[in-house]
Amino acid sequence: MTLRSRPTVTYEAPPNIxxxxxxxxxxxxxxxxxxxxFSVTLxxxxxxxxxxxxxxxxxxxxxxxGAPATAGPxxxxxxxxxxxxxxxxxxxxxxxxxxxxxxxxxxxxxSASGFAAxxxxxxxxxxxxxxxxxxxxLARFGSGSACRSVFGGFxxxxxxxRSDGRDCYARPVYAPDHWPELVDLVLLVRKAPVKExxxxxxxxxxxxxxxxxxxRQREVPRRLRRIRAAIGARxxxxxxxxxxxxxxxxxEVCETTxxxxxxxxATSRAILDExxxxxxxxxxxxxxxxxxxxAHVHVFTLPRPLAPLRARxxxxxGVERTLVVRPGPGGRTVASSRPVPQATGRDGRTRAxxxxxxxxxxxx
Ligand code: PMV
Numbered sequence: 338m339t340l341r342s343r344p345t346v347t348y349e350a351p352p353n354i355x356x357x358x359x360x361x362x363x364x365x366x367x368x369x370x371x372x373x374x375f376s377v378t379l380x381x382x383x384x385x386x387x388x389x390x391x392x393x394x395x396x397x398x399x400x401x402x403g404a405p406a407t408a409g410p411x412x413x414x415x416x417x418x419x420x421x422x423x424x425x426x427x428x429x430x431x432x433x434x435x436x437x438x439x440x441x442x443x444x445x446x447x448s449a450s451g452f453a454a455x456x457x458x459x460x461x462x463x464x465x466x467x468x469x470x471x472x473x474x475l476a477r478f479g480s481g482s483a484c485r486s487v488f489g490g491f492x493x494x495x496x497x498x499r500s501d502g503r504d505c506y507a508r509p510v511y512a513p514d515h516w517p518e519l520v521d522l523v524l525l526v527r528k529a530p531v532k533e534x535x536x537x538x539x540x541x542x543x544x545x546x547x548x549x550x551x552x553r554q555r556e557v558p559r560r561l562r563r564i565r566a567a568i569g570a571r572x573x574x575x576x577x578x579x580x581x582x583x584x585x586x587x588x589e590v591c592e593t594t595x596x597x598x599x600x601x602x603a604t605s606r607a608i609l610d611e612x613x614x615x616x617x618x619x620x621x622x623x624x625x626x627x628x629x630x631x632a633h634v635h636v637f638t639l640p641r642p643l644a645p646l647r648a649r650x651x652x653x654x655g656v657e658r659t660l661v662v663r664p665g666p667g668g669r670t671v672a673s674s675r676p677v678p679q680a681t682g683r684d685g686r687t688r689a690x691x692x693x694x695x696x697x698x699x700x701x
């Protein structure tokens with residue numbers, strides 16, 4: 338079928354940083370993770386994606402940051418568009434233009450913001466009106482962590498237990514303005530290696546080969562509860578040690594994977610050491626680090642220690658740039674050539690009816 342109504346839609350989505358990491362799926366086809374994860378959606382940074390379905394196109398056209406996408410990145414986007422086409426009942430090809438306002442190769446979670454933005458733009462351009470929860474559940478098929486970028490603030494992605502995945506979804510827990518003092522000092526390190534293995538494959542290799550994976554699974558639920566409670570009570574002294582413990586557990590799983598996954602550079606490790614030493618010197622946790630499957634480091638702190646911390650960490654050999662970001666809003670439509678239909682129905686059933694979910698718009 339050809340889409341009769343073909344709006345051009347632009348959707349913007351931010352990256353997120355996981356304080357409790359998603360690492361390993363129990364069902365690859367349905368994108369169901371082993372453990373629940375918890376993240377902060379970041380302000381200032383974003384992917385902006387414009388999509389238009391066009392019956393006259395012979396093939397999908399994908400432009401990323403001004404250049405035609407090729408190989409892996411293009412294949413991932415085309416596979417995602419196929420899912421949207423299935424839901425919308427169309428075979429029309431699409432033109433996709435996407436750009437980030439931060440360095441893409443920097444490993445700053447561009448797949449999370451990128452696939453959340455693609456999900457938002459492509460579904461709306463295809464005439465689908467998904468609830469945010471359904472949109473989020475769809476986004477995770479592009480990249481697991483993308484499901485959290487649809488929402489703002491502090492977001493939990495519940496792993497669920499069911500084999501059909503109906504209890505697996507992301508939801509906002511605290512709004513972006515819940516804790517305005519909390520800052521994320523992002524340290525971009527020089528010579529951050531480009532990932533050799535995609536996260537989606539690397540994590541499955543950890544599931545199969547890391548002797549620490551099972552123990553991590555036992556610990557994560559308790560740590561997630563601690564982190565969620567510390568954020569709820571705005572207790573930095575509880576939050577910072579807990580996120581470092583979680584990050585260390587994630588890194589231990591990576592390092593015990595065979596072949597080992599080593600994402601950090603000497604500079605990244607020096608940052609982690611300096612945060613630990615700084616806390617020791619202060620006699621109280623004034624900061625907490627975390628990192629994803631990449632070399633850059635996020636250091637959470639409060640306004641008072643921020644300036645000296647930024648000066649100290651920014652001066653470490655190999656730190657290229659520091660950015661200060663905060664919890665921010667989730668994804669949103671920024672332009673549409675025609676009004677975008679709003680999702681309706683209290684049960685959250687979408688018009689396509691194929692993605693489970695309930696309407697949920699808090700955290701904006
Ligand atoms: O979303 P993916 O498939 O790129 O995997 C992300 C994995 C981590 O960033 C390491 C953790 C997370 O929960 O974001």
